[in-house]
Amino acid sequence: MSHIDELLADYCADGVPYLALGDAASVSVGTRPGPDLLGGTTHRLWNGGTQPSGMVDAANTDGDTVTIPSRGSVGVVGYQAEPFWCGPLCYRIRSARPDLLTRFLYFFLKANQDAVVALQQTGSIPALNKKELVRLRVPLPPMAVQRELVRILDVFTDLNIALRDEHQARLQQYAYYRDSLLAFSEPGSIARETLDKLGSLYSGLTGKAKADFQDGNARFVTYVNVFNNLATDVAPATLVKVGANERQNRVRFGDVLFTASSESAKEVGMASAVTTDPIEPLYLNSFCFGFRPNDSGELNPEFTKHLFRSAPIRSQIIKTANGVTRINISKERFRKIEIPIPAPDEQVRLAALLDRFEALTNDPSMGLPAEIRVRQAQYEYYRDMLVTFEELAA
Numbered sequence: 001m002s003h004i005d006e007l008l009a010d011y012c013a014d015g016v017p018y019l020a021l022g023d024a025a026s027v028s029v030g031t032r033p034g035p036d037l038l039g040g041t042t043h044r045l046w047n048g049g050t051q052p053s054g055m056v057d058a059a060n061t062d063g064d065t066v067t068i069p070s071r072g073s074v075g076v077v078g079y080q081a082e083p084f085w086c087g088p089l090c091y092r093i094r095s096a097r098p099d100l101l102t103r104f105l106y107f108f109l110k111a112n113q114d115a116v117v118a119l120q121q122t123g124s125i126p127a128l129n130k131k132e133l134v135r136l137r138v139p140l141p142p143m144a145v146q147r148e149l150v151r152i153l154d155v156f157t158d159l160n161i162a163l164r165d166e167h168q169a170r171l172q173q174y175a176y177y178r179d180s181l182l183a184f185s186e187p188g189s190i191a192r193e194t195l196d197k198l199g200s201l202y203s204g205l206t207g208k209a210k211a212d213f214q215d216g217n218a219r220f221v222t223y224v225n226v227f228n229n230l231a232t233d234v235a236p237a238t239l240v241k242v243g244a245n246e247r248q249n250r251v252r253f254g255d256v257l258f259t260a261s262s263e264s265a266k267e268v269g270m271a272s273a274v275t276t277d278p279i280e281p282l283y284l285n286s287f288c289f290g291f292r293p294n295d296s297g298e299l300n301p302e303f304t305k306h307l308f309r310s311a312p313i314r315s316q317i318i319k320t321a322n323g324v325t326r327i328n329i330s331k332e333r334f335r336k337i338e339i340p341i342p343a344p345d346e347q348v349r350l351a352a353l354l355d356r357f358e359a360l361t362n363d364p365s366m367g368l369p370a371e372i373r374v375r376q377a378q379y380e381y382y383r384d385m386l387v388t389f390e391e392l393a394a
Contacts, residue, residue: 004152004386007145015390016141022134025105026096029070029130030060030086032325037085046080047087047325048072049263059083066093066106068116070128072263075117079106087325089263091133097140104146107153108138108387111380122213139389149386156379163372167361174361178354179311184340196335199293202249204260204284205240212241220283226257227267230305230358231275234282242283251284253277254301256291256308258317261328268327269317269334271308273301289331303347306354313339 021027033045033056040057047053048071067078071089086092093109095102109116119132141149184190195201205220216239225233234251242248251257255274262268284290293299307313320333342350363369 048089273305
């Protein structure tokens, strides 16, 4: 029997007490940093995203804190080891008891992240309310058990970090290769044109209320669908109610979809190309917009899915955005983005090359991504098992 098995048998055989999160920990949102702190270099600013919204020159929250966005990436559980600035769209959670480790609380909440996400109020702007979050029940095993579980899970975490660091190095290699292929840096080597000359922009869904997303009859592309996919998933499970006579823009083959706003300038304007013809009417969420080429033969979507994620084009996209805690694209400036237009056969060749390289670095069934997937599944299995306890009978 392992040490952890002995501890569980000695201390937790009959279960452990549970408390509401609000009784076990302090739960609060942060504040918006003042203009004098923005653009700093010393502390990360966490708000509604899964990545920092930027850097500031002060901290309003100590390290060893659990973070959960209340907007944006609602309910995604994170952990900040170092002092940071917590924004108004992010919950900061710290143990309020001497017999509860915040790090253990993080592992429990992360294992139960689906339950946290499920607490959100859905609709046009999904949100996680504090009154729902603080009711979540959390276990309170003895400190000896908490310390050993944290030690074990930290070892697993370090192993996964090492694998992900190696994967990140390969992603950087892929990005360098892609950006080099798509830079077309030789003057006059290829035709270029601004987006307003090549096509038009259209908006996502308009006039929708929360109820329209609860009993839908038409598929729509979510923000996450656009953000996460080079090629748009054109058969999503997400539904919205659209009337027969409504004037809403439909997504079509060849379109390129973009996220319109973000908590971070680095994440704004992420692109996803529609490389497959939707088999039924498909709409776009209201936090994104689409670009439709005038000539469907001029821009191959298999090529544009890589082009609009390349560094030369991303740098132009980021320059069209502005904001402080919420970064928004300016459509007027966006239309003036200039892109290269290789010959059709060259677009096909480049797309094929980049598809192969992208598969080697990101396909979950191959190589390092496959190993990471297996290790992550093992980690999550053991984590979920280790932080699951029977509730002690009253």
